[in-house]
Amino acid sequence: MRVGLLGLGRIGAFHAETLAAHPLVDELIVADPVRTSPYGRPGDPFEADAVVIATPTGTHADLLLEACRRGVPAFCEKPVAGDVERTLEVLRAARGHRVRIGFQRRFDAGYVSAATALRGGELGELHRVHLITADPAPPPAEYIPLSGGIFRDCHIHDFDILRWVTGREVATVYATGANRGAPFFAAAGDVDTSAALLTLDDGTLATVQGSRYNGAGYDVRMELAGSKGTHVVGLSPRAPLRSSEGLEPSQEPWPDFIARFRQAYVDEIDGFLRGDPRLCPIEDALEALYVAEAAELSRRERRPVEVAEVRRGSQAEAR
Incomplete structure (x- = not known):
């Protein structure tokens, strides 16, 4: 499985390490405007089989909409968007797509x-x-x-x-x-x-x-x-x-x-890749x-x- 990762900040860097070590992940494609990662190659994350979004809050809605447009399953750290209106917009666009939100507890x-x-x-x-x-x-x-x-x-x-x-x-x-x-x-x-x-x-x-x-x-x-x-x-x-x-x-x-919540984050990413029903x-x-x-x-x-x-x-x- 190829997985795309957007964002290499604090939690993104942690997800990169987790994804690179996961037995289901064959290739990790990363995208960040200022950071690089030793665990993946640069590229278009939406060309992968699934994407993990760990970018700043203000970018979540647009990236989720792009994932839905391109038919790529997506996991996104909370929140979906900064307000209810845009959350509803993503909800409508995501019908029929596998989109899950990060609530690791x-x-x-x-x-x-x-x-x-x-x-x-x-x-x-x-x-x-x-x-x-x-x-x-x-x-x-x-x-x-x-x-x-x-x-x-x-x-x-x-x-x-x-x-x-x-x-x-x-x-x-x-x-x-x-x-x-x-x-x-x-x-x-x-x-x-x-x-x-x-x-x-x-x-x-x-x-x-x-x-x-x-x-x-x-x-x-x-x-x-x-x-x-x-x-x-x-x-x-x-x-x-x-x-x-x-x-x-x-x-x-x-x-x-x-x-x-280190282990919870690891298990949540594993749950996304395997389709665990606990995902939000x-x-x-x-x-x-x-x-x-x-x-x-x-x-x-x-x-x-x-x-x-x-x-x-x-x-x-x-x-």
Whole structure:
């Protein structure tokens, strides 16, 4: 199989190494305007049997549309596009084509175990969920105005994995945020600290918290509490937590998302090449984006927002 890779930034370079070592990949064709890779040859990635897109967010939609136009199966790092309108455009173009979006937590052993425990009845009736995504240090200042904000850029992973693990939809979002660090977040209309209360369509409550300044280390966790038990994802010896009762991590905390989810990224690429059903379709990516849009609207207007309100608004604009 020939695979094309677009983008050789941080995650793109990681994908290049993964693809070059994969037993199904005979040739890797890479494309990046400024970088080269020892793992592949330069060329037109769309001449391959499948493409992996790891370019900046603003290029995703056009590249996915090109993949559909040329009939090449595509895997693209999230998001599909920077807004709902273009996501819907890609969704319409992708009908009949194999297009999948990168939400690597679906391939992480901890989240898979949580989903299995919940669906198998081990936790009983689910009562509440808590999710946290916290970076040890903020991204560069120039990235923030292009990121879409903390809910679209960061917590969209939480929104996707919440839907995937629980099998439920988010009905209502009540979100807020604060600026506790550098002024460039506020200058871009964003926040560096976030919190949200989500109500699922069966009444289950979920809370989401985040930070761009978690100095203890990279922290991503999910807690599911049910009538029979509680399951926690991410409570490992590398979780950056210190207990008042004297329990401390026995290993160094995760430094970043690639270190934490290294195996999940590898397994996700393998899943794309082999057609694993866990891969996120555009429809699911759109639903996670609707939740992120509702969270951002809630934060700005300081009110609860029904996800259906955002969905209706996007559909009206599309017409």
